[in-house]
Amino acid sequence: MIEVQNIHKSFGANKVLQGISGKFKPGVTNLIIGGSGSGKTTLLKCMIGLHKPEEGNVLYDGREFTNMSFEERIEIRKEIGMLFQGSALFDSMTVEENIMFPLNMFTDQPRAEKLERVNFCLERVNLEGKNKLFPAELSGGMKKRVGIARAIAMNPKYLFVDEPNSGLDPKTSIVIDELIKELTEEYNTTTIVVTHDMNSVMGIGDYILFLHQGKKFWEGSNKEIAHTDIEELNDFVFASRFMKAAKKNF
Amino acid sequence: MNFTNFGKYILLLKAVFRRPEKFSIYMKAIFQQMNFIGVGSLGLISIISTFIGAVMTLQIAFQLVSDFIPRTIIGSVTRDSSILELSPTISAIVLAGKIGSAISSEIGTMRVTEQIDALEIMGINSPGYLILPKILAGITMVPVLVIFAMMLSIIGGFFGGTLSGAISAADYIQGITTDFNPYTIVVALVKAFVFGFIITSVPAYEGFYVQGGALEVAQASTRAVVVSCISILACDYIVTQLLL
Numbered sequence: 143m144i145e146v147q148n149i150h151k152s153f154g155a156n157k158v159l160q161g162i163s164g165k166f167k168p169g170v171t172n173l174i175i176g177g178s179g180s181g182k183t184t185l186l187k188c189m190i191g192l193h194k195p196e197e198g199n200v201l202y203d204g205r206e207f208t209n210m211s212f213e214e215r216i217e218i219r220k221e222i223g224m225l226f227q228g229s230a231l232f233d234s235m236t237v238e239e240n241i242m243f244p245l246n247m248f249t250d251q252p253r254a255e256k257l258e259r260v261n262f263c264l265e266r267v268n269l270e271g272k273n274k275l276f277p278a279e280l281s282g283g284m285k286k287r288v289g290i291a292r293a294i295a296m297n298p299k300y301l302f303v304d305e306p307n308s309g310l311d312p313k314t315s316i317v318i319d320e321l322i323k324e325l326t327e328e329y330n331t332t333t334i335v336v337t338h339d340m341n342s343v344m345g346i347g348d349y350i351l352f353l354h355q356g357k358k359f360w361e362g363s364n365k366e367i368a369h370t371d372i373e374e375l376n377d378f379v380f381a382s383r384f385m386k387a388a389k390k391n392f
Numbered sequence: 393m394n395f396t397n398f399g400k401y402i403l404l405l406k407a408v409f410r411r412p413e414k415f416s417i418y419m420k421a422i423f424q425q426m427n428f429i430g431v432g433s434l435g436l437i438s439i440i441s442t443f444i445g446a447v448m449t450l451q452i453a454f455q456l457v458s459d460f461i462p463r464t465i466i467g468s469v470t471r472d473s474s475i476l477e478l479s480p481t482i483s484a485i486v487l488a489g490k491i492g493s494a495i496s497s498e499i500g501t502m503r504v505t506e507q508i509d510a511l512e513i514m515g516i517n518s519p520g521y522l523i524l525p526k527i528l529a530g531i532t533m534v535p536v537l538v539i540f541a542m543m544l545s546i547i548g549g550f551f552g553g554t555l556s557g558a559i560s561a562a563d564y565i566q567g568i569t570t571d572f573n574p575y576t577i578v579v580a581l582v583k584a585f586v587f588g589f590i591i592t593s594v595p596a597y598e599g600f601y602v603q604g605g606a607l608e609v610a611q612a613s614t615r616a617v618v619v620s621c622i623s624i625l626a627c628d629y630i631v632t633q634l635l636l
Contacts, residue, residue: 190513191512192509192512192513212410212517215515216515217515218515219512219513219514219515220514220515222513222514222515224510224513226506226509226510227506228505228506230505230506230507230509230510231507232502232507232510233501233505233507243514244514246414246417247413247414247417247514247516248413248414248514248515302513
């Protein structure tokens with residue numbers, strides 16, 4: 143489980159996060175949602191240590207992460223997998239080398255074993271046989287799937303996903319969402335997805351944390367979100383005419 | 393660089409020299425960088441050094457027109473200028489343009505496309521993994537390139553001088569072999585070592601802290617070359633003052 147306690151983060155005079163707290167359980171898909179500039183990516187970066195919050199703690203199964211030294215953090219980071227918004231694949235490496243990279247760095251397995259793991263991960267994301275392609279030769283959806291394969295290569299306990307559906311068509315978005323949900327349930331990972339895609343919210347949001355203007359505004363499940371009366375949340379989730387009409391049927 | 397940037401540069405270097413996660417991976421990266429910096433720049437350095445040697449011989453011959461000065465002096469001056477100043481400094485400035493901009497844009501692009509964040513999330517010391525192999529390759533290969541540059545500059549001087557008739561082959565050879573002080577080679581190699589460090593570490597610093605997109609990467613690349621060139625000239629003066 144990952145717990146965030148009273149996280150505050152500012153950039154100059156701009157207070158981006160103001161006392162965010164929440165608990166993200168394993169085996170369920172946790173979503174952080176909110177409008178542009180609401181602080182969701184900043185919260186994610188505070189959780190993984192790319193930003194240092196001015197106040198507050200992040201706990202990984204009770205281990206206090208925020209004030210750890212670089213060396214102490216390495217142990218927790220080996221348990222983290224992350225899919226970035228732009229996939230962040232290493233351009234100079236093939237798909238196979240990208241996925242094998244963390245295995246090369248942190249394990250002493252023989253090459254055959256590592257290759258077996260790479261092929262398993264590729265198979266898991268339905269990209270068998272794409273080992274030798276370079277990131278520039280992949281479509282957006284394929285890049286995301288390779289990003290997921292790389293993220294799960296080390297069998298992570300914690301999986302972070304930043305805007306998995308950005309730039310993808312609706313069908314591919316659903317494939318990615320379902321893949322994230324399946325992996326979360328299969329490996330009992332603590333998965334945190336930052337998104338503002340309403341299909342994801344309604345489809346895979348077991349636990350949802352809604353941020354508005356840097357504050358936690360609401361938390362609950364996708365079943366509860368349909369019946370909320372909170373105006374800011376309704377304005378965000380049911381912004382389109384289609385979603386407004388759909389809400390009546392929930 | 394102002395003091396804040398200098399402080400950040402020192403802190404980055406501290407992170408660069410942390411213990412590597414896995415030596416075998418770093419060794420592979422070091423050899424790749426040695427190939428890129430050394431073998432990849434050999435052609436350019438050869439052309440530039442040969443022509444600089446040739447032109448320098450012609451200019452020295454033009455300036456030393458006196459019956460009281462033996463013609464062999466042209467060879468001696470060409471040799472010492474090539475070894476002490478022109479080969480290390482001109483090579484370093486050319487390499488700062490070629491290698492420095494490549495390093496800065498490579499690391500800068502990795503920064504803006506979140507590849508560096510990806511390394512950090514995996515628990516990898518990104519400054520060490522990305523910058524250490526480049527610095528080690530720089531401080532080993534730039535001296536090698538400078539040795540080539542010295543030789544080719546002196547050879548270029550021979551052909552430039554003899555083909556133009558500015559000096560006879562015998563005078564030139566006598567000039568370059570008379571009163572040779574091997575300590576000048578040591579000074580040149582110390583300079584090359586320092587320049588190799590600057591050429592790789594300054595652009596790496598500029599690239600590593602890029603924020604924004606393509607425009608900022610390009611600006612960082614330009615800044616990397618400018619700061620590297622100024623640093624090379626400043627260090628050239630300091631090393632010369634200290635060692636001669």
